[in-house]
Amino acid sequence: MERVLKGSPWAFNNHLLVLYRLQLGEDPLKVPLIYSPIWIQIHDVRVGLYSEKLATQLGKFWRQFLEYDGANLGKEIEIICA
Template sequence: MANIWHPVGGICLTDLGNKRYLFQFFNEVEVQRVISSTPWFFNSHLLILQRIQKGENLLVLALNSTEFWVQVHELPTGLMSESMAKQFGDFLGKFLNYDTSVSSLGHKTHMRIRVCLDVTAPLKRKKKIQMREAMLVYARFKYEKLSPFCFICGKLGYGESYCPFQLKIEPSKIIYGCDLSLVQPRWGTTVVSKWSRTKWITMSC
């Protein structure tokens, strides 16, 4: 992660146990840059980053949400507005931002919204929209930089081989509710530690 983030002042890492780690940066600029560019991954596993507040117990801190860019496809042009982006964002999780620069040769093909997602909840594939004259359309979602998820229950963090529903349902009756249509490609990662440091000054997420 240090090699990916390239922190100018270096970074320190402390293993807190129970799959929790403390990343300690040396200036506020680096902290903001890393947080604003989430999600991040290590060996294809999603990292849940949260800024630490003074006095918080790091071992019981709830780590269940992170930010994603989500694309909204198959919408009529007239519905591609900021007000609709906010509705979609709050439907998916919590709306944060709307990317107004998305276009294709002057014509928008999709919307792009920044959303804070609850990673313990299933990913949402689509949303039904009632239009005038009894016309229905379905907005379909694609998640950028999506980590491994279960095609059965739609939750992040594991594949269908580890899905708890497999213990309750006969294999022949399992329904795969998700597929790769939810995924937008992302770049790979590397693990090199030339940016590491052994002494820390300030701490963040």
């Protein structure tokens, strides 16, 4: 379950699968399942412009910046947004 929750977004039958872990006593009818984190890849950014600051700005433009992966710098920028 942890792997699925941390590895989202997930799809089933080409549809987004939104998951949420209920806390003890939490009413499942009051959980707003309206947002899901999503990876976004930004391609063709000039090498001198690759930075966490750029990724953060692009993520905030999308909606809400969550995380940045700089492991593949030189190929693309990967960010997680909600």
